[in-house]
Amino acid sequence: MSPLVETIVVAGAGTMGAGIALLAAHNGFDVVLVEPDASAQTRALARLQKDAERLNDSPCVSRIRFVSAPEPVPGEAIAIEAVPERPDLKEAVLKSLCSALGPQALVATNTSSLSVSELSHAVPEPERFLGLHFFNPPALMKLVEIVSGEETNDESIARARSFVQRLQRTPVLAEDTPGFIVNRVARPFYLQAMRAHEAGAAPAEDLDTLARGAGFRMGPFELMDLIGLDVNLATSDSVYERTGAARLEPVQIQRDLVAQNKLGRKTGSGFYDYSNGAPTHDDAAPEVPGTLNEDEHVVIIGYDGIALELHERLSKAYANVELWQDEETLDRIPLEATIVIDIGDGATDRGWVLKALDSLLGPETMLFADAYATDIEAATKRLQHPERVAGYGILASLEHQNAVEIVDYEATSDDTLELAQELFESIGRRVVLLEPVPGLFLGRVIGSIINEAVTAVEEGVATADDVDLAMRLGTNYPQGPIEWGREIGGARLNRILKRLASAEGAAFGPHRALYILDAEPQPEADAGVEQVTGE
Numbered sequence: 001m002s003p004l005v006e007t008i009v010v011a012g013a014g015t016m017g018a019g020i021a022l023l024a025a026h027n028g029f030d031v032v033l034v035e036p037d038a039s040a041q042t043r044a045l046a047r048l049q050k051d052a053e054r055l056n057d058s059p060c061v062s063r064i065r066f067v068s069a070p071e072p073v074p075g076e077a078i079a080i081e082a083v084p085e086r087p088d089l090k091e092a093v094l095k096s097l098c099s100a101l102g103p104q105a106l107v108a109t110n111t112s113s114l115s116v117s118e119l120s121h122a123v124p125e126p127e128r129f130l131g132l133h134f135f136n137p138p139a140l141m142k143l144v145e146i147v148s149g150e151e152t153n154d155e156s157i158a159r160a161r162s163f164v165q166r167l168q169r170t171p172v173l174a175e176d177t178p179g180f181i182v183n184r185v186a187r188p189f190y191l192q193a194m195r196a197h198e199a200g201a202a203p204a205e206d207l208d209t210l211a212r213g214a215g216f217r218m219g220p221f222e223l224m225d226l227i228g229l230d231v232n233l234a235t236s237d238s239v240y241e242r243t244g245a246a247r248l249e250p251v252q253i254q255r256d257l258v259a260q261n262k263l264g265r266k267t268g269s270g271f272y273d274y275s276n277g278a279p280t281h282d283d284a285a286p287e288v289p290g291t292l293n294e295d296e297h298v299v300i301i302g303y304d305g306i307a308l309e310l311h312e313r314l315s316k317a318y319a320n321v322e323l324w325q326d327e328e329t330l331d332r333i334p335l336e337a338t339i340v341i342d343i344g345d346g347a348t349d350r351g352w353v354l355k356a357l358d359s360l361l362g363p364e365t366m367l368f369a370d371a372y373a374t375d376i377e378a379a380t381k382r383l384q385h386p387e388r389v390a391g392y393g394i395l396a397s398l399e400h401q402n403a404v405e406i407v408d409y410e411a412t413s414d415d416t417l418e419l420a421q422e423l424f425e426s427i428g429r430r431v432v433l434l435e436p437v438p439g440l441f442l443g444r445v446i447g448s449i450i451n452e453a454v455t456a457v458e459e460g461v462a463t464a465d466d467v468d469l470a471m472r473l474g475t476n477y478p479q480g481p482i483e484w485g486r487e488i489g490g491a492r493l494n495r496i497l498k499r500l501a502s503a504e505g506a507a508f509g510p511h512r513a514l515y516i517l518d519a520e521p522q523p524e525a526d527a528g529v530e531q532v533t534g535e
Ligand code: NAD
Pocket: 011, 012, 013, 014, 015, 016, 017, 034, 035, 036, 037, 040, 081, 082, 083, 084, 085, 089, 093, 110, 111, 112, 113, 133, 134, 135, 136, 534, 535
């Protein structure tokens, strides 16, 4: 066991360095904050005082001592470098920290995008060097990624882990790969959202509504505006440059906005306009009618969880709801049915069901089909009455999905869309109309996040449990992506991603290990988390 570390040395008193210093002081450590720029010191002190007041711990600031260059400290130290993201500068700072603190110090970098192993060349004993990746703002974010370089030894990881726990933060262990866990697995949240937007799926505010409806604290567009489009793009660029993975390629609309200096809140516009303050939104659930609807006769075809759930929910809104569990007897569906919802299995194309229903039922019967699994556009070309078909997307259950995407195909009539909207609103779910894009919005975004998480686990970046923990604590996702994937199911996700890949390129396709989501037991859930702000 190493002796108790008493002094924390933080290099760089900017956004992250000052935040880490405060967190350490608040948890009883003496802190030396190295900052050569006098004006940066003054700004940092003012911020520290304000933030300490918020923590109800103003006295802790007295445990932080500013210096302009690293100097020896008593006992064993932990040094954390948090200077700007430039390899040459970081290496110089690491060298001067090491020579001032001696060989006993544990030395860490807070880099978001550089290779820890490459930076370790600046440290005389690279086995005591690792990444301690804090999130912004450190005082609120509960997660710290401990990044092991090629030469980091177990003792250093153990020291780092116990230090992070003494800061009352949750450590997760990540390999030294581009974006580590969080910044990598979160990429599709932004990239796929922008790709859907770029393809004309819907305005950013509608897509944000869908994302919040699926449980994300903020939608991808409002979150990028908050983080700063330039900062977010720099992270995407760095992960893309280092992985070369086509699925992670940054999106042109973001580059265009950055080129126009539309960086989000900080410049007054980005995906949203902030000239009259931040846009507000109303996510209240639609009011559920007090009386049962007797006009419609609803038939649900399906046998899985979604079919059973929809049957239960719709039975509270409609007087006539039937669950049709036998696909062999579609010809016995009552002709007076006004709405037929085909749930299917989520994993196979249901064009044949639409074709059968189209010939069996009169043109006034509306048909709603799972647009994640079925190529409805192709199917409707073979129908006599394509105007009565709308697509919907339900990923796993409506329990936590408060907004449903409904697809407005070229042939779909307004009456059909209105009825689809009325149906989902009658069970308290918001509806967002989408132009047809493969995987729709939630399917492609959540499916690609889960795919990235599975890929990271398969590549040995971290364990499945740590990936889930990291995404819940580091980005406030409503659940870990692996756990989420198990809930949705590997076969369903496979289908969504295969359709995405066949439309937009093989790079977006499912990882071959996605099937493990159907095989492994569900991990334990963890406690709630705080607000997220940045990368
Ligand atoms: P920042 O620009 O806010 O702060 C950097 C500070 O380092 C400045 O005050 C600067 O004066 C100081 N500095 C420059 N040269 C120095 C030197 N030789 N010695 C000591 N201090 C020096 O940057 P930041 O946003 O705090 O980022 C710092 C690091 O943290 C980067 O590696 C970044 O990738 C990483 N990071 C940032 C965030 C974030 O959201 N900002 C999140 C996680 C990790």
